[in-house]
Amino acid sequence: MAKLDLDPALVSRARELARRAGQPVVDLARSHTTVSVERAVLRLAGVTGADPDGIPWVNRLVDAVVDEVGLEHGVALPVFDALAREGLPAGDLTLLAQKAAAGSVRFGVPTGKAATAARKVASKATGAGLKAIDRRRAERDRLIKRFGDPKQRPWIYLIVATGDIYEDIPQAQAAARAGADVIAVIRSTGQSLLDYVPEGPTREGFAGTYATQENFRLMRAALDESSRELKRYVRLTNYASGLCMPEMATLAGLERLDMMLNDSMYGILFRDINPIRTFVDQRFSRQVHARAGIIINTGEDNYLTTADAVDEAHTVTVSQLLNEFFAHEAGLANWQLGLGHAFEINPEVPESFRLELAHALLARELFPDAPLKWMPPTKHMTGDVFRGNLLDGFFNLAGAMTGQGILLVGMMTEAVVTPWLSDRDIALQNVRYVLGAAGGLHEDFVPAPGGFIQQRANLVLAEAVRLLEKIEGDTLLQAIAEGTFGIMKRPADRGKGLAGVAKHADDYFNPATELLEAS
Amino acid sequence: MAKLDLDPALVSRARELARRAGQPVVDLARSHTTVSVERAVLRLAGVTGADPDGIPWVNRLVDAVVDEVGLEHGVALPVFDALAREGLPAGDLTLLAQKAAAGSVRFGVPTGKAATAARKVASKATGAGLKAIDRRRAERDRLIKRFGDPKQRPWIYLIVATGDIYEDIPQAQAAARAGADVIAVIRSTGQSLLDYVPEGPTREGFAGTYATQENFRLMRAALDESSRELKRYVRLTNYASGLCMPEMATLAGLERLDMMLNDSMYGILFRDINPIRTFVDQRFSRQVHARAGIIINTGEDNYLTTADAVDEAHTVTVSQLLNEFFAHEAGLANWQLGLGHAFEINPEVPESFRLELAHALLARELFPDAPLKWMPPTKHMTGDVFRGNLLDGFFNLAGAMTGQGILLVGMMTEAVVTPWLSDRDIALQNVRYVLGAAGGLHEDFVPAPGGFIQQRANLVLAEAVRLLEKIEGDTLLQAIAEGTFGIMKRPADRGKGLAGVAKHADDYFNPATELLEAS
Amino acid sequence: MSDIVRPYGDTTGDGMVQLSFTLPIAHDKRAEGAALQLAGKMGMDPAMLVHAKQMGDGFTFFVVYGRVNHLVDTSKVEVVERDFPLLSAKEVNALVKRGLRRKLSVVGACIGTDAHTVGIDAILNVKGIAGEKGLEYYRELKVTNLGAQVTVPELVAAAQRERADAVLVSQVVTQRDAHLHNTREMSAAFREALPADKRPLLVVGGPRFDESMAGELGVDRIFGRGTTPGEVASYLVHELVQP
Amino acid sequence: MSDIVRPYGDTTGDGMVQLSFTLPIAHDKRAEGAALQLAGKMGMDPAMLVHAKQMGDGFTFFVVYGRVNHLVDTSKVEVVERDFPLLSAKEVNALVKRGLRRKLSVVGACIGTDAHTVGIDAILNVKGIAGEKGLEYYRELKVTNLGAQVTVPELVAAAQRERADAVLVSQVVTQRDAHLHNTREMSAAFREALPADKRPLLVVGGPRFDESMAGELGVDRIFGRGTTPGEVASYLVHELVQP
Numbered sequence A, B: 001m002a003k004l005d006l007d008p009a010l011v012s013r014a015r016e017l018a019r020r021a022g023q024p025v026v027d028l029a030r031s032h033t034t035v036s037v038e039r040a041v042l043r044l045a046g047v048t049g050a051d052p053d054g055i056p057w058v059n060r061l062v063d064a065v066v067d068e069v070g071l072e073h074g075v076a077l078p079v080f081d082a083l084a085r086e087g088l089p090a091g092d093l094t095l096l097a098q099k100a101a102a103g104s105v106r107f108g109v110p111t112g113k114a115a116t117a118a119r120k121v122a123s124k125a126t127g128a129g130l131k132a133i134d135r136r137r138a139e140r141d142r143l144i145k146r147f148g149d150p151k152q153r154p155w156i157y158l159i160v161a162t163g164d165i166y167e168d169i170p171q172a173q174a175a176a177r178a179g180a181d182v183i184a185v186i187r188s189t190g191q192s193l194l195d196y197v198p199e200g201p202t203r204e205g206f207a208g209t210y211a212t213q214e215n216f217r218l219m220r221a222a223l224d225e226s227s228r229e230l231k232r233y234v235r236l237t238n239y240a241s242g243l244c245m246p247e248m249a250t251l252a253g254l255e256r257l258d259m260m261l262n263d264s265m266y267g268i269l270f271r272d273i274n275p276i277r278t279f280v281d282q283r284f285s286r287q288v289h290a291r292a293g294i295i296i297n298t299g300e301d302n303y304l305t306t307a308d309a310v311d312e313a314h315t316v317t318v319s320q321l322l323n324e325f326f327a328h329e330a331g332l333a334n335w336q337l338g339l340g341h342a343f344e345i346n347p348e349v350p351e352s353f354r355l356e357l358a359h360a361l362l363a364r365e366l367f368p369d370a371p372l373k374w375m376p377p378t379k380h381m382t383g384d385v386f387r388g389n390l391l392d393g394f395f396n397l398a399g400a401m402t403g404q405g406i407l408l409v410g411m412m413t414e415a416v417v418t419p420w421l422s423d424r425d426i427a428l429q430n431v432r433y434v435l436g437a438a439g440g441l442h443e444d445f446v447p448a449p450g451g452f453i454q455q456r457a458n459l460v461l462a463e464a465v466r467l468l469e470k471i472e473g474d475t476l477l478q479a480i481a482e483g484t485f486g487i488m489k490r491p492a493d494r495g496k497g498l499a500g501v502a503k504h505a506d507d508y509f510n511p512a513t514e515l516l517e518a519s
Numbered sequence C, D: 001m002s003d004i005v006r007p008y009g010d011t012t013g014d015g016m017v018q019l020s021f022t023l024p025i026a027h028d029k030r031a032e033g034a035a036l037q038l039a040g041k042m043g044m045d046p047a048m049l050v051h052a053k054q055m056g057d058g059f060t061f062f063v064v065y066g067r068v069n070h071l072v073d074t075s076k077v078e079v080v081e082r083d084f085p086l087l088s089a090k091e092v093n094a095l096v097k098r099g100l101r102r103k104l105s106v107v108g109a110c111i112g113t114d115a116h117t118v119g120i121d122a123i124l125n126v127k128g129i130a131g132e133k134g135l136e137y138y139r140e141l142k143v144t145n146l147g148a149q150v151t152v153p154e155l156v157a158a159a160q161r162e163r164a165d166a167v168l169v170s171q172v173v174t175q176r177d178a179h180l181h182n183t184r185e186m187s188a189a190f191r192e193a194l195p196a197d198k199r200p201l202l203v204v205g206g207p208r209f210d211e212s213m214a215g216e217l218g219v220d221r222i223f224g225r226g227t228t229p230g231e232v233a234s235y236l237v238h239e240l241v242q243p
């Protein structure tokens, strides 16, 4: 399998550097909390629904607690303490939220016996949420056993993005029938900057459909139907990203989503979300994903839409190594790491296809047990849809030749519109042709020893190690501030959502994290 | 370079069998003549123009001779004898033709001194024609030296087919500017069954433009202009095929065409032309091509439009070996052998692309010094033009990975219309992308030893040898009659143009053949 | 459900279509405006010009996406629906035998300069197509396949010689409407050569015919893309054999 | 040369175009007829249906080729032609210095929920695009780039704070006409917040705008696909600096 003749010592060194660069960020994440982490805890504990304006009760409750006692203790203790004081059973947390919103409950940080009692009830309530997630995971395992996994690798991953869950559903089912193994429902623009998760079924997204618990449920049910029909378990993907990353992860676990876009830096770079906020949220959400058996998809592909795919190829490698470290630290197994990369080299560059093969193989050989997520060309797609379909075909071929795990199907209309029904059909036909006609070509693909492809891969690895050395010296936060990734400069003290971050007080208590880390 | 591990003994045996199967056909060709061979001789000797009905004077003259003395002596002696008797100089052959058409000249077969004299003048006159061809060949060499050959292999070959030479010209020039190295002007349907070559510039072809000396001249001049502009010699192709094959070859030599479609069996199989007629015409036309430095393109690709490309792959190999033998016998060098094959496997067949690679490599390794002509998918193209462009891209890739010499560019509209201007542009963009992005991939393409590709190529070679053994036993004419090639059954005593064939009389004289065989 | 539909991009009723074409003008802003003018005349509004590329000196290729305002009324669609029962080979043979008491004579050819025989062979030869055997396989049909590039006079003569009940003609090349010219010439020749009651059933086929043009072309029936031999045999029985 | 042109397939005047679309109906003969009906309404005659493929239960994708009868009158094309001279960075700087005697203040942003900054960055950042440096590189321009997902009130406030001479807004997402809604909202907000003579020049850009819609959207100018910073700088000087 090893086609690149990589130096194992260099590979080890790269991993070690990533660990050293990442550890301070983990320490940061372990010592901070965010409003969304706390809301996720309450969701696990059973708070559901939203007020008449559509603001979820978890938001109202957390806001009420923060108003009175701040965020730094975590909300579990104040909330369960208040619950006890109000004489409400653990199942009535939502009622408590309603009362809190009406201003009729007071919060404080309990101590002593009250604290011990609150802690116990809180653990039990969030534990029930985690058990619900465990049940969904077991259910997934059963369904996979019953219906089976896709016959081929890579898995074929398709997006739907109409903005209307009721248009999305038939389109997703049609795509599954035409061969999609994974359906991703793209989110509306703007959702990631909402500091709450919308409620209910939705029909009004822009260039994507709102991620809501109800939409998750509707789509998962529709795809369960398709799985039954097709005798193949069709996976569902959404985004644990943006200001509500931990809650999205939780809802995904509760509604048996199968994969989630979840990157350690995407929100920082592409949504201008505060770095600390992101790293804290990210760690919690990954712990939940680990528990839920969800495969994460990281976002290195995005860097190549703003930075050049040849010049900055090594930044993708560096980020993959960091994502891997953060993921392992949060408890994810290798099979859950859909590390991202992409076919984004300018097609006018001489030997661009061989360069793509070199980069794709490098990722493959650095992360042999991870189901890499291989993203199609987007940046160099144009309104010339005929050329676009051709480029997508070569993308598919590179994916097949280098053993990628998850193939995100490219659309010929990438530069024009969010995908039409017919675009998806044409794109799947493209994938089917390439996998059918050349699926075995990897057997005959042997990069010439010391040749173009091996040289390129080794060069990118060397550049990655050099960059990691610099990051390890300067700190990762500094590197991000300087525009190392995707040439986006994001200082640690700027960006959205910083107000929702707090350093743990000594008595900080989070029953979910405790349970997640105990397991 | 050897990627298939072919057994050299088997390869030698295949060649030897082809020689033995072909030799009786060569003997046939050496002992027969046809009206078109004779007309070609007169064209070399300087007869030009047509009567007011558009019937060329060479036709009128040959018909007149045949009427009186038959075809079996050749027309050179009767014609130059009559010329002498009429007291006309050698340059006035056309005048003689006009007189003959008016019925005012008598023809006979001279003997003794008259014959010797006629022979001498005839040789001189046809020799002048051959010298004109030599001058055009030298001119080509000069222009190639000045402007240069294409930088890359394969050469990029494009067709124009509007039916109107004055629409063809700007389209051909646009194609050259967009990257075409070779322009082929497709002929009107029906021309191949005309037993004369039309005259003058033409604007009324169906699905192709009539091949006339004047159209040849106009297009060659236009492409000379393009060559100057582009600093790259742009080649011109037409067809030495159909009932006028020898004359087409002659006119091509006189007008400095660079390549000609010229197959030993195409006319038999796909135009129902009599086998003997074809083999005789074919030998003469190849001798002229050899002299003119023209590259021939053979037509094995066509078999795969009527027969299945997997089941009948070996018939392509057999035909290539026969075409090679006939070509060498007629004096063509290896660099002049554009042996045909094609990407025509049903794309739904599992591993179809690897099968294509196996077939394409087999041809490449059997004929290492021939500039193979690689034809795009046609049979399995449909009205789905998006899929069509993708398939053409994989065809281009197979061409690049297996070192084909001449790449006939496929059009996404293959199943719809003769190519539009934009189809050609899209197709060239496709070729440029593939050659630019993956032109060097052949370095990394190493069929697994004993794997799928090697096994398939060796199997096809073995089947080819088996078929050649049968043909050698039964005779080639019998094999053709039985539908061996392209599943078209063509008995030797049927088909068009048989009336225009004669066995040589003892005094048969052909000054052109003598000169061609002397050189 | 309503009979009125609109093109569908990704939402019901969005009316979205894709269009491409070349204009014989060099690429500049005016050319792009000209392309949008054409899209507008075709009923696209709004029209997005998403790609423009000059080819050679004076041509530009365009790709346009957008909404068309036309409604499609499926109740007004005119199609040549199959108006005869689809029979098995066995049934065809039985009906011919019973109804005609002789073999039904079919003469086929590809006329004009067209040499594409794969289509007519698919209908006539035993081998057939799409898993169905061709008409030669039917015991009660007598098939004469004249092959390619047959002239109209040759065809008429053969039809008379073979006492053809039906003449099957294939036309694949369509450039400059070759298929239409040849078909008209053929039907006129039969009208001239034979009185109406002696004339064989005239059938043409090929991938680019409009099946509703039979009347206009003077033939009895047109078969298009993807025709199978069984359909043709069933049609012949329906037209030529009294039940 | 005449102003009238027609689409070009392979012969002058042939009028040939390619069209594809989906209809929300299952594939059968009637669906094909419906597809041809639509092509007919778009002015295609004859129209050849060359591909039809059912997708899922109730949708069919079609490809149609054919001749359109519409004429394109290039003299009637309306385009926003560049009506200002293209200046070098040096010239821009010199004219601003001389004509304005202070730096020209430009505020840029990507508004609404749109987060595509590559386009506006290409115009504003030093790095620029297509070999041209962006406006930050111009010594006499003061550029404030607010980045992505800026709300309209934030933008108006920033424009006032920076005493913007020009506001440059990018919009890339077009689904459900998001770009048009956002632009209208933005121009209305400026109209409300500031009297006409204090209002900055409003410029929007993005790959899918129709450049002739400026009036309709309440902005001064629209820039489309492939805009370069030099064009924008030249336009700003033309509009804002007395010569």
Ligand code: B12
Pocket (backbone or CB within 6 Å): B161, B186, B187, B188, B189, B190, B207, B208, B270, B302, B305, B306, B378, B379, B380, B381, B382, B413, B414, B415, B416, B417, B418, B419, C113, C114, C115, C116, C117, C118, C119, C120, C122, C123, C129, C168, C169, C170, C171, C172, C173, C174, C175, C203, C204, C205, C206, C207, C208, C223, C224, C225, C226, C227, C228, C232
């Ligand atoms: C195979 C083929 C050839 C072979 C033909 C071999 C042979 N013996 O038939 C060869 C290689 C010889 C050839 C040559 C040429 N070809 Co050609 N060829 C094709 C090709 C690739 C496939 C056609 C085919 O076999 N289809 C399969 C059959 C089964 O389908 P079908 O014909 O549609 O038939 C079905 C139905 O239509 C119907 N049907 C058809 N006929 C009839 C008749 C009756 C009575 C009935 C009931 C039904 C029926 O039933 C059939 C079964 O379902 C097409 C491209 C394509 N992919 O379509 C080009 C194509 C048809 N060829 C074309 C051309 C131009 C030529 C040439 C003229 C090019 C040239 N100038 O050199 C030459 C010369 C041919 C000539 N004189 O006619 C053009 C025609 C363009 C146009 N629309 O006018 C095409 C479309 C390619 C292109 N884009 O340029 N060709």
Ligand code: B12
Pocket (backbone or CB within 6 Å): A161, A186, A187, A188, A189, A190, A207, A208, A270, A302, A305, A306, A378, A379, A380, A381, A382, A413, A414, A415, A416, A417, A418, A419, D113, D114, D115, D116, D117, D118, D119, D120, D122, D123, D129, D168, D169, D170, D171, D172, D173, D174, D175, D203, D204, D205, D206, D207, D208, D223, D224, D225, D226, D227, D228, D232
């Ligand atoms: C890069 C990219 C991204 C990057 C953006 C990174 C960044 N920081 O900008 C990332 C990966 C983050 C991204 C995300 C998304 N994207 Co995006 N993305 C693209 C992509 C591939 C390229 C866009 C680009 O950078 N073009 C290059 C620049 C230079 O061109 P330009 O923007 O046209 O700018 C030029 C001119 O238009 C003009 N111009 C532009 N603005 C202005 C302003 C002024 C004042 C002036 C004078 C001129 C001007 O000048 C520029 C230079 O010439 C396109 C597909 C494509 N190939 O076009 C999709 C695309 C734009 N994205 C799309 C979508 C839907 C999304 C998402 C919403 C998907 C989702 N739901 O997750 C997300 C969320 C983004 C959001 N909230 O807005 C769609 C939009 C569909 C539509 N028409 O509505 C596209 C078309 C892809 C698709 N087919 O689905 N995307």
Ligand SMILES: Cc1ncc(COP(=O)(O)O)c(C=O)c1O
Pocket (backbone or CB within 6 Å): A187, A188, A189, A190, A191, A192, A193, A239, A240, A241, A242, A261, A262, A263, A266, A271, A297, A298, A299, A302
């Ligand atoms: C890793 C990752 N997260 C999130 C997103 C989407 O983010 P948003 O919902 O903020 O648009 C993407 C976009 O493709 C992504 O790659």
Ligand SMILES: Cc1ncc(COP(=O)(O)O)c(C=O)c1O
Pocket (backbone or CB within 6 Å): B187, B188, B189, B190, B191, B192, B239, B240, B241, B242, B261, B262, B263, B266, B271, B297, B298, B299, B302
């Ligand atoms: C070898 C060969 N000769 C001749 C032709 C064309 O023949 P015609 O002019 O008879 O259509 C072809 C068609 O592609 C061919 O491959």
